[in-house]
Amino acid sequence: MTTTDERPTRVADPEFERKAERAEALRGFLQALPSYAYLVFFFAIPLVIVFVFSFASRSRTGRPVLSDWNLDSYAKLFQPIVAEIVARSLWLALLNTVLCLAIGYPFAYWLATRRSARYRAVLLVLVLIPFWSNFLVRTYAWRVLLGENGFVTEIGRALGLWDKLLFTQPAVFIGLLYGYLPFMVLPLYAALERMDWSLVEAARDLYASGWVAFRKVTLPLSKPGVIAGSILVFIPSLGAYVTPDILGGAKTTLLGNYIVRQFTAARNWPFGAALSFVVLVVMLIATIIYFRTDARTI
Amino acid sequence: MTVAVGLHAVTKRFGDVVAVDAVDLEIADGEFFSLLGPSGCGKTTTLRMIAGLEFPTEGSIRIFDEEVALAPPNKRPVNTVFQSYALFPHMTVAENVGFGLAMRKVPDAELRRRVGEAIELVRLGGMENRRPTQLSGGQQQRVALARALVNRPKVLLLDEPLGALDLKLRQAMQVELKDIQREVGITFVYVTHDQEEALTMSDRIGVMDAGRLLQVGTAEDIYERPANRFVADFIGETNFLDGVIVAEGHVEIGAAHTVRARTGAPVGTAVTLMLRPEKIQLHHPDEVVDGRNRLEGTVRHRLYFGDSLYYEIELKSGDTIDVRVENVPSLPRWDPGQRVAVSFHHDAADALTE
Numbered sequence A: 001m002t003t004t005d006e007r008p009t010r011v012a013d014p015e016f017e018r019k020a021e022r023a024e025a026l027r028g029f030l031q032a033l034p035s036y037a038y039l040v041f042f043f044a045i046p047l048v049i050v051f052v053f054s055f056a057s058r059s060r061t062g063r064p065v066l067s068d069w070n071l072d073s074y075a076k077l078f079q080p081i082v083a084e085i086v087a088r089s090l091w092l093a094l095l096n097t098v099l100c101l102a103i104g105y106p107f108a109y110w111l112a113t114r115r116s117a118r119y120r121a122v123l124l125v126l127v128l129i130p131f132w133s134n135f136l137v138r139t140y141a142w143r144v145l146l147g148e149n150g151f152v153t154e155i156g157r158a159l160g161l162w163d164k165l166l167f168t169q170p171a172v173f174i175g176l177l178y179g180y181l182p183f184m185v186l187p188l189y190a191a192l193e194r195m196d197w198s199l200v201e202a203a204r205d206l207y208a209s210g211w212v213a214f215r216k217v218t219l220p221l222s223k224p225g226v227i228a229g230s231i232l233v234f235i236p237s238l239g240a241y242v243t244p245d246i247l248g249g250a251k252t253t254l255l256g257n258y259i260v261r262q263f264t265a266a267r268n269w270p271f272g273a274a275l276s277f278v279v280l281v282v283m284l285i286a287t288i289i290y291f292r293t294d295a296r297t298i
Numbered sequence B: 001m002t003v004a005v006g007l008h009a010v011t012k013r014f015g016d017v018v019a020v021d022a023v024d025l026e027i028a029d030g031e032f033f034s035l036l037g038p039s040g041c042g043k044t045t046t047l048r049m050i051a052g053l054e055f056p057t058e059g060s061i062r063i064f065d066e067e068v069a070l071a072p073p074n075k076r077p078v079n080t081v082f083q084s085y086a087l088f089p090h091m092t093v094a095e096n097v098g099f100g101l102a103m104r105k106v107p108d109a110e111l112r113r114r115v116g117e118a119i120e121l122v123r124l125g126g127m128e129n130r131r132p133t134q135l136s137g138g139q140q141q142r143v144a145l146a147r148a149l150v151n152r153p154k155v156l157l158l159d160e161p162l163g164a165l166d167l168k169l170r171q172a173m174q175v176e177l178k179d180i181q182r183e184v185g186i187t188f189v190y191v192t193h194d195q196e197e198a199l200t201m202s203d204r205i206g207v208m209d210a211g212r213l214l215q216v217g218t219a220e221d222i223y224e225r226p227a228n229r230f231v232a233d234f235i236g237e238t239n240f241l242d243g244v245i246v247a248e249g250h251v252e253i254g255a256a257h258t259v260r261a262r263t264g265a266p267v268g269t270a271v272t273l274m275l276r277p278e279k280i281q282l283h284h285p286d287e288v289v290d291g292r293n294r295l296e297g298t299v300r301h302r303l304y305f306g307d308s309l310y311y312e313i314e315l316k317s318g319d320t321i322d323v324r325v326e327n328v329p330s331l332p333r334w335d336p337g338q339r340v341a342v343s344f345h346h347d348a349a350d351a352l353t354e
Ligand SMILES: Nc1ncnc2c1ncn2[C@@H]1O[C@H](COP(=O)(O)OP(=O)(O)OP(=O)(O)O)[C@@H](O)[C@H]1O
Pocket: B014, B017, B018, B019, B037, B038, B039, B040, B041, B042, B043, B044, B045, B046, B193
């Protein structure tokens, strides 16, 4: 046994510090282990599988064959049909994001500026109520509303403005707007609720009109909410599958449906895998660039 | 006197709460005016109504003879230094300071020159490109000041601008603020609940309580001749003795003790006699005191404060009063239990009727 006198005498003993750091790192790793395991099993491994399949070839019946590795699936990405579907998906996702923002911002602003905390809580619960039932069920409900003799259809006919919308692009659009609006409202509300309103008063005191104060102070300071909400709406809109599948028709194929079709009816797993993988990478890069430029401006 | 800010019968209600109650006030051009009062008395609300951040329920507010009670804040020739500074976190120091000028479309060259001057005035040269979060509390305070002053407002409103600073910095900034006010010659309306700050900095002070303006006057007016018991109690330390006027200028306290006091109240009026602890002297019970009020009592406690000593004296009437004595070698010390005489000049005793 060694004597207990050999404790490190200097606090700044480099060896001791290094050990402490290593122990700290190990502890952090162990704490995060369950999350790591989850990410590895449900994200990393499936992604690798998708990545591998994108280079596979097909048997004559369309079964994926894990030999004869090639880039054919990637070459197929340049077909005009893909460009058309991507353009349509992008347009719809962008339009949906802009409209969610246009509707969600005033609402979140109004919500965040209510004085009574209880009133705010009630309104917030109202925003969340749709989540109490399944998305699929709610989308089917829209099928009734938009269908023959549906409520929305009746209104349109009464006004003479529109007829049955089901299985058209506007139906898909309404479904997306309805489905993703809460994802815009919530981060916007979170950002606006944290706002220091005395900053707006300061701007008003410094000769800014109400509108200018909003533009120069409220809007820039709620930008993190705008960005978070836009990402939360844009990305799932771009990959939407359920909504266009249930509410859209044959002419409204979007990326999500197109990819699913490759794995089902078209029996072209490698092409579906390549498509998925490219979409993923593009969105990842776009998101990173978005955050980077934003970090510089805030 | 040119009136910079005039409030006439201004009342502000928030639902059932009367935050400001029928306030009449005139603040002179170039004056350093303080609003002083306990928490919740309506100081901030009054200031915000002058700024236009709150509109009065009733009454009129004039700034240099222009009625502004219902004008929006951006249409008033005043600027505010907010209690929490309210600096824009997404702008640099220079952008913060230049905000008001930019809003008023001041040409670029002039804007830059004036921002530079304002930053020099508050001695923040070299920090133009920092963000507010990269500044200390005292520096943020200066930015807030520069951001308001750069616009050359006719009236500058300050809401407890030094409230968040520690004592040393606070005292330094008090001197600096006063210097700046003299230099720019702008009317300052200064809100504080720190009486010492108000007494040392202000030309005049308005004391508020529960939405009402109780007294307006110089520091000396308010300390020496408080209008009522609340003001006397709020400013400095005071002894209060209940009494009744028995003859012109004479107040009876307890039974059989009559003292001369400053009062105009008629005989028979119940009054509160106000006596500042530092205006009372202690004597040996046998000592003869000429021309001064004299009472007898017993020392109950002695407190040592370094520069002074506090004695708690129980008077024969049963009242207890505090006496403050400078800690100088020439004055004797008294021990608890000792009998003493207390004396005070009749001018130092105010008989208050409210
Ligand atoms: N927006 C408001 N809604 C309701 N009541 C308010 C509002 N603003 C102020 N009050 C009430 O008005 C009264 C005066 O408030 P004010 O902020 O003017 O006090 P103050 O003198 O500045 O106090 P402090 O020294 O604590 O800052 C308080 O009772 C306060 O609760």
